[in-house]
Amino acid sequence: MSTESITTAPRASWWRRLYTQSPTLLAGLAIALGIVVGAFVIIFTSPVVLRSWRHIFSSGGAILSALKITVDNVGAAYRAMFTGSVISPTLLWHSLTTGHGWTTTLTPLSETLTYATPLLIASIGVGIAFQTGIFNIGANGQAQMGGIGGAAVGSMIHVPMVIHLPLTLLAGILGGVLVGLVPGLLKAYTGAHEVIVTLMFNYVVAAFLIFSVLSTALQQPGQSNDISRTIDASAQLPPLFGVASGLRVSYGIFVAAAVIVFAWWFLERSSLGFEFRVTGQNPQAARASGISPRFIIIAVFCVSGGLAGLAGTVQMQSTTHYIDGGFLIGNAGIGFTAITVALLGRNKPVGIMWGALLFAALGVGGRAMQAATGIPLDLATIIQSFVVLLVATPVMITEIFRLRNVETQRIQLATQGWGS
Amino acid sequence: MRVELREITKRFGSFTANDSISLTVEPGQIHCLLGENGAGKSTLMNVVFGLLHPDHGEILLDGEPVRFANSGEAVRRGIGMVHQHFMLVPVFSVAENVVLGFEPTKSLNRLDHDKARREIRELSERYGLDVDPDAVVETLPVGIQQRVEILKALSHDARLLILDEPTAVLTPQEIDALMGIMRSLAAAGTSILFITHKLKEVRAVADVITVIRQGRVIDSVSPETSEPDLAALMVGRSVSLTVAKDAVEVGGSSLELRDVVVRDDRGLVAVDHVSLSVREGEIVALAGVQGNGQTELAEAIAGMRHVESGQIVLGGRDITNRSPREILDEGLGHVPEDRHRDGLVLSMSISDNLVLNTPRRAPFARRGTRQLSAVADNARDLVQRFDIRTTGIDASASSLSGGNQQKVIVARELSRPLVAFMASQPTRGLDVGSIEYVHRQIVAERNAGRGVLIISSELDEVLALGDRIAVMYAGRITGVVDSSTSREDIGLLMAGAGREH
Numbered sequence: 001m002s003t004e005s006i007t008t009a010p011r012a013s014w015w016r017r018l019y020t021q022s023p024t025l026l027a028g029l030a031i032a033l034g035i036v037v038g039a040f041v042i043i044f045t046s047p048v049v050l051r052s053w054r055h056i057f058s059s060g061g062a063i064l065s066a067l068k069i070t071v072d073n074v075g076a077a078y079r080a081m082f083t084g085s086v087i088s089p090t091l092l093w094h095s096l097t098t099g100h101g102w103t104t105t106l107t108p109l110s111e112t113l114t115y116a117t118p119l120l121i122a123s124i125g126v127g128i129a130f131q132t133g134i135f136n137i138g139a140n141g142q143a144q145m146g147g148i149g150g151a152a153v154g155s156m157i158h159v160p161m162v163i164h165l166p167l168t169l170l171a172g173i174l175g176g177v178l179v180g181l182v183p184g185l186l187k188a189y190t191g192a193h194e195v196i197v198t199l200m201f202n203y204v205v206a207a208f209l210i211f212s213v214l215s216t217a218l219q220q221p222g223q224s225n226d227i228s229r230t231i232d233a234s235a236q237l238p239p240l241f242g243v244a245s246g247l248r249v250s251y252g253i254f255v256a257a258a259v260i261v262f263a264w265w266f267l268e269r270s271s272l273g274f275e276f277r278v279t280g281q282n283p284q285a286a287r288a289s290g291i292s293p294r295f296i297i298i299a300v301f302c303v304s305g306g307l308a309g310l311a312g313t314v315q316m317q318s319t320t321h322y323i324d325g326g327f328l329i330g331n332a333g334i335g336f337t338a339i340t341v342a343l344l345g346r347n348k349p350v351g352i353m354w355g356a357l358l359f360a361a362l363g364v365g366g367r368a369m370q371a372a373t374g375i376p377l378d379l380a381t382i383i384q385s386f387v388v389l390l391v392a393t394p395v396m397i398t399e400i401f402r403l404r405n406v407e408t409q410r411i412q413l414a415t416q417g418w419g420s
Numbered sequence: 421m422r423v424e425l426r427e428i429t430k431r432f433g434s435f436t437a438n439d440s441i442s443l444t445v446e447p448g449q450i451h452c453l454l455g456e457n458g459a460g461k462s463t464l465m466n467v468v469f470g471l472l473h474p475d476h477g478e479i480l481l482d483g484e485p486v487r488f489a490n491s492g493e494a495v496r497r498g499i500g501m502v503h504q505h506f507m508l509v510p511v512f513s514v515a516e517n518v519v520l521g522f523e524p525t526k527s528l529n530r531l532d533h534d535k536a537r538r539e540i541r542e543l544s545e546r547y548g549l550d551v552d553p554d555a556v557v558e559t560l561p562v563g564i565q566q567r568v569e570i571l572k573a574l575s576h577d578a579r580l581l582i583l584d585e586p587t588a589v590l591t592p593q594e595i596d597a598l599m600g601i602m603r604s605l606a607a608a609g610t611s612i613l614f615i616t617h618k619l620k621e622v623r624a625v626a627d628v629i630t631v632i633r634q635g636r637v638i639d640s641v642s643p644e645t646s647e648p649d650l651a652a653l654m655v656g657r658s659v660s661l662t663v664a665k666d667a668v669e670v671g672g673s674s675l676e677l678r679d680v681v682v683r684d685d686r687g688l689v690a691v692d693h694v695s696l697s698v699r700e701g702e703i704v705a706l707a708g709v710q711g712n713g714q715t716e717l718a719e720a721i722a723g724m725r726h727v728e729s730g731q732i733v734l735g736g737r738d739i740t741n742r743s744p745r746e747i748l749d750e751g752l753g754h755v756p757e758d759r760h761r762d763g764l765v766l767s768m769s770i771s772d773n774l775v776l777n778t779p780r781r782a783p784f785a786r787r788g789t790r791q792l793s794a795v796a797d798n799a800r801d802l803v804q805r806f807d808i809r810t811t812g813i814d815a816s817a818s819s820l821s822g823g824n825q826q827k828v829i830v831a832r833e834l835s836r837p838l839v840a841f842m843a844s845q846p847t848r849g850l851d852v853g854s855i856e857y858v859h860r861q862i863v864a865e866r867n868a869g870r871g872v873l874i875i876s877s878e879l880d881e882v883l884a885l886g887d888r889i890a891v892m893y894a895g896r897i898t899g900v901v902d903s904s905t906s907r908e909d910i911g912l913l914m915a916g917a918g919r920e921h
């Protein structure tokens with residue numbers, strides 16, 4: 001009875017309504033805020049800008065000149081980031097009018113898509129697990145194993161492309177499933193916490209990666225380095241516009257597109273996806289409705305791990321065509337970035353697509369910015385982190401904008417006893 | 421204390437929870453506020469207690485207008501409130517709980533335990549509360565915990581005591597004791613505002629009854645008013661309080677429990693060798709105060725809790741320790757006790773919730789793909805047949821009122837082919853209109869020849885529905901009696917006074 005005031009009293013703040021009703025606008029605002037924060041980071045870390053502000057009291061024109069230096073520096077950084085990841089208007093104009101230089105003009109876009117493709121696939125895998133209430137932190141290890149599987153099948157079997165290419169992709173999926181299945185089975189049968197097990201399995205797979213690329217079966221013949229054989233041309237995802245175009249963007253983007261369609265169908269239309277979502281929203285009700293938690297846990301790890309594995313092999317098949325001991329290690333660890341991308345896209349396939357494109361663009365553009373202006377790539381990471389932070393914590397935003405409804409908060413406290 | 425509310429209005433956005441409500445509580449009067457869930461009773465009490473601020477109107481205490489900024493001010497002006505869910509610290513003693521926030525201290529801020537204990541003993545004796553100040557709260561029965569809440573209010577010199585649905589968690593005997601306490605408090609001059617939707621209690625204890633419906637005062641009546649008249653005032657139309665039950669020929673065994681033993685989450689025996697048979701065309705009502713093993717028993721029948729020994733047979737087939745899926749498929753309809761936890765996915769749509777346990781069954785899915793048009797057709801059909809009040813089948817289950825949420829679950833379960841139907845606390849938290857509806861559906865299921873097991877801690881419900889009544893206490897069935905047995909006798913069985921079985 002006393003819950004009556006709780007259900008009717010809170011007037012949702014506009015930000016919270018935005019969060020539930022218009023996630024796109026929310027993400028847009030978060031990105032804008034991230035860029036503003038990034039601008040301040042540039043200002044406070046750029047010696048030129050700081051020096052210009054130190055002398056503003058020495059002469060009348062100093063403030064104006066300091067402002068100009070600031071705007072120039074921040075502007076140059078973001079301009080370099082944009083032209084380095086999307087397109088440069090001047091180059092575009094040049095190509096349009098002369099018909100030449102298309103490779104240079106389109107390279108930034110091509111690079112962004114190349115980076116986005118595996119990231120997108122892995123993020124959807126993580127997102128599906130999140131929707132089921134399972135935290136698959138092991139996507140990176142699963143992706144690495146996918147790369148190992150793909151490299152093995154791609155380099156050791158010699159069959160025509162119609163068979164070889166799908167077989168290599170399948171080997172990647174199986175690699176991911178295999179690694180995902182272990183924590184899945186452990187959780188389903190012993191109750192082991194998936195965060196711990198998947199996280200630890202990243203280290204296991206990273207060690208196995210070194211072992212495999214040094215093994216006689218996979219190591220590049222005549223090499224003593226940790227580098228694998230190169231896969232056959234028939235197992236590669238070829239560049240979309242041919243090798244001669246110089247653009248790396250590959251047929252992998254069709255794999256990614258297929259994954260988006262599959263994920264949408266799976267979550268919105270399939271019976272298993274429905275059971276995944278029910279389990280994620282209310283595991284108790286799922287169990288009472290006859291959905292076996294054990295089956296769901298194992299199935300989630302198969303789907304999620306399989307997609308991560310696919311991401312790993314797509315990465316290998318479309319870019320390097322071999323793997324080495326540094327495959328998806330450190331900054332290249334798409335399996336870890338996938339967690340934040342899934343969060344940013346609110347675990348929805350289309351949302352994740354935009355998130356992956358944004359993250360890829362920030363990474364690619366960040367490198368271009370570093371080359372052009374000397375501002376470290378870490379700025380891109382700062383913006384990425386800030387955007388995720390804002391999207392993931394609408395409560396914090398409500399606090400920042402002082403939108404908390406003090407009255408309703410108190411009522412909620414007052415009407416909750418320890419019995420409820 | 422004389423408390424006067426003048427034209428209190430409280431709005432939440434476009435929703436008016438209280439619409440110029442006026443009422444007066446005389447000193448030493450027990451004033452009942454009767455209304456359905458959502459009528460605005462709790463909102464009004466939160467206004468009186470200073471938790472909410474009225475948009476219009478004023479509160480007068482002994483003729484003096486007051487405005488409370490918070491509940492602390494209300495407490496200082498002599499208003500005490502006992503909430504439906506107790507606000508006690510389970511591991512503290514009674515004395516510690518009572519003084520919490522207003523601890524008496526000796527020099528150097530040391531707690532004065534003796535003073536607290538003395539005060540409590542004194543208060544407890546004066547009003548016949550009979551509470552030991554040194555007992556630890558979590559070891560006390562619910563009825564005594566409630567007295568601790570009352571003590572807490574009295575220790576702040578409450579001259580107006582607000583009791584929000586105080587009887588929901590009590591046995592019939594505990595309810596009688598509470599009413600005795602209320603009378604002695606009133607005799608000593610304390611004014612009491614008693615919120616409830618239970619007609620029997622109102623008539624037993626009230627001096628004046630104010631009926632509220634949709635935020636408005638409908639009428640103030642005397643306790644001599646008959647139950648059907650009160651119900652009609654409350655709901656706005658005449659309702660039948662008893663369920664019409666025709667005689668039905670009882671058939672063979674539908675659901676049978678043989679020597680069932682089940683342990684609770686802590687590993688203690690919660691269901692202790694229970695045997696019970698539900699036949700086709702019969703409602704067996706399992707009565708008992710909450711926490712005597714009914715929850716665990718229901719979970720075991722539904723396949724959600726391990727059966728340690730014994731056997732559960734559904735329509736002649738052994739379902740002991742089968743999975744919930746298999747038991748559902750064998751034809752057990754189950755309305756779980758906690759509908760938010762086990763019955764619904766609140767964030768999902770009504771149409772999804774209506775196929776929650778049959779998503780793979782034809783016509784709702786074909787070759788692993790959900791057939792959304794069939795799901796929608798099913799939802800439209802059930803929403804109409806079961807009178808689910810909603811803005812649309814795509815609205816989330818959380819947008820529904822409690823009664824309509826329960827109708828969604830009942831509709832889902834009864835729309836499947838069943839062998840037996842089990843409902844735990846089927847009308848908990850529901851208003852009179854919804855209770856009437858759910859009861860009719862349950863009886864219709866029995867009339868159609870199914871065996872029905874109702875698990876309820878509401879004695880009224882048990883008496884209204886049960887063809888036979890089994891009473892559970894401390895994990896055992898203390899007696900199986902027929903529905904003509906008196907409330908007092910069943911109350912005694914509920915308190916464990918039955919013969920060994």
